[in-house]
Amino acid sequence: MEEHWVSYNSGRHFLQIPGPTNVPDRVLHAMSYPTIDHRGPDFQALGADVLERIKPVFGTTNPVIIFPASGTGAWEAALVNTLSPGDQVLMFETGHFAKLWQNMAQRLGFEPELIESDWRHGADPAAIEKRLSEDRDHEIKAVAVVHNETSTGVTSRIAEIRKAIDNANHPALLLVDTISSLGSIRYEHDAWGVDVTVSGSQKGLMLPPGLSFNAVSDKALDASKASRHPRSYWDWQEMLGPNDAGFFPYTPATNLLYGLREAIDMLEEEGLQNVFARHDRHAEATRRAVTAWGFDIVCANPAEYSSALTAVLVPDSVDPDALRRTILENFDMSLGAGLSKLKGKAFRIGHLGDFNDLTLAGTLSGVEMGLKRAGIAHQSGGVQAALDYLAETAGSAAKVA
Ligand SMILES: Cc1ncc(COP(=O)(O)O)c(C=O)c1O
Structure with missing residues (x-):
């Protein structure tokens, strides 16, 4: 068969930029x-x-x-x-x-x-x-x-x-x-x-x-x-x-x-309060993963952490855009780039919109596999820390009718 410049990526693309988000x-x-x-x-x-x-x-x-x-x-x-x-x-x-x-x-x-x-x-x-x-x-x-x-x-x-x-x-x-x-x-x-x-x-x-x-x-x-x-x-x-x-x-x-x-x-149908609680929980799980990997979060004030996305600071030796490229090419997931002042210093994980525990688990797994594949030094256990938190808190977000 003749080679084509675009190959089919099986499964659904992970659109984990902080918007546009996955349309249900x-x-x-x-x-x-x-x-x-x-x-x-x-x-x-x-x-x-x-x-x-x-x-x-x-x-x-x-x-x-x-x-x-x-x-x-x-x-x-x-x-x-x-x-x-x-x-x-x-x-x-x-x-x-x-x-x-x-x-x-x-x-x-x-x-x-x-x-x-x-x-x-x-x-x-x-x-x-x-x-x-x-x-x-x-x-x-x-x-x-x-x-x-x-x-x-x-x-x-x-x-x-x-x-x-x-x-x-x-x-x-x-x-x-x-x-x-x-x-x-x-x-x-x-x-x-x-x-x-x-x-x-x-x-x-x-x-x-x-x-x-x-x-x-x-x-x-x-x-x-x-x-x-x-x-x-x-x-x-x-x-x-x-x-x-x-x-x-x-x-x-x-x-x-x-x-x-x-x-x-x-x-x-979900109830707005439940929507907010879901975003809060996924943001906390993401931060646990990022912290376990040994990276800093751009937001310096925990009272101002975003529940929609997490911007991750990388060490000077790391090119976050090369990491994003590795993740896109190997795992078909898009992450957000660092913008203007943060270009080359950070990448962004979107965890908002139509999103659940397993989409978050897949997203964080994609980041962790990307870090390994790109040879970027990090501590192990990021995904595990997030999964532990998700498992501990599953069903705990107050369901408001
Ligand atoms: C906070 C914020 N303001 C404004 C904009 C600009 O919106 P748009 O790109 O839809 O014109 C964006 C886009 O991402 C945004 O995130």
Whole structure:
């Protein structure tokens, strides 16, 4: 037989980057239905259903706006709807994605101010409180924070940041990126007093890329009426009218919305609290493996460990990208690269989305076999440490009906 440059890999690819995540069969099937008339009654029922049932996933009773776009679009929508040209935005440098959001704010004509950090900690509520307290004239119009920094595996404490803004008696809006935490890590838009929550479809929501979200508070809606920033595609007001009746102002991503309806069914069936407990448990098992191998975790504060991914620091002598290549070529598993500052220093294990004990066991086994195959010095027993923890705690996560 003639040799072909692509060979078939039997079994399912392990997509263990921290998003996009493995799309469950149920969601894939749901998306395979024929596209329907987006101005007809069937679509109206679908639109009304997902727009209503997505709200509890954000922990809100307020509107959630759905854009046919990647998460970056929802970042832009959050800024251009709430701010006016030249407005100051206080941002915190948790990592690569916080920097990208800052760059975007700059390019859009706002004035972002970045509190720098070592990429090993979450946004510091004390530093935010201090900066806001100094801003007596309330020049800062918004505080923008990434909840789960996907480049570092650090989860910021949003409720404490809310408290910091309140302690400073400051009227700034709170904008939060939950692109890699929604549907994986506990999040409460209303209870935590968030004004705009940004999210995307391709991580905890278990969908392919292509949908993004803004959950909006009443204060954010008021700000959008006063905002003088030019916008059209991203305009919340254009969306909210048709959304009231289950429709969209332009052609929606119908088949992704079928997938979203199925994904929400799945989250409801498992129960959000159980989903979060499952992610917490898999993250702890992963950290036990990493620690047993003798590697450091990028996140330096255990109170900020991410339950969605673990970023692993490797010794200077190790090329993490060569390790990832070895694992991909030999075991058909994709892991996340170290991004910008962490390039060549770290790799990332995604453990979020449609995931169970045995997928985690397979993932960690792939890493351990890769370490052996690549000849990277490490202590033995990483996978065993994770398996012991999983076996000890199996069924222990409180099942909330
Ligand atoms: C925390 C975070 N913010 C923003 C983005 C950008 O989203 P997208 O690539 O969907 O535009 C990502 C993507 O991974 C992310 O993880």
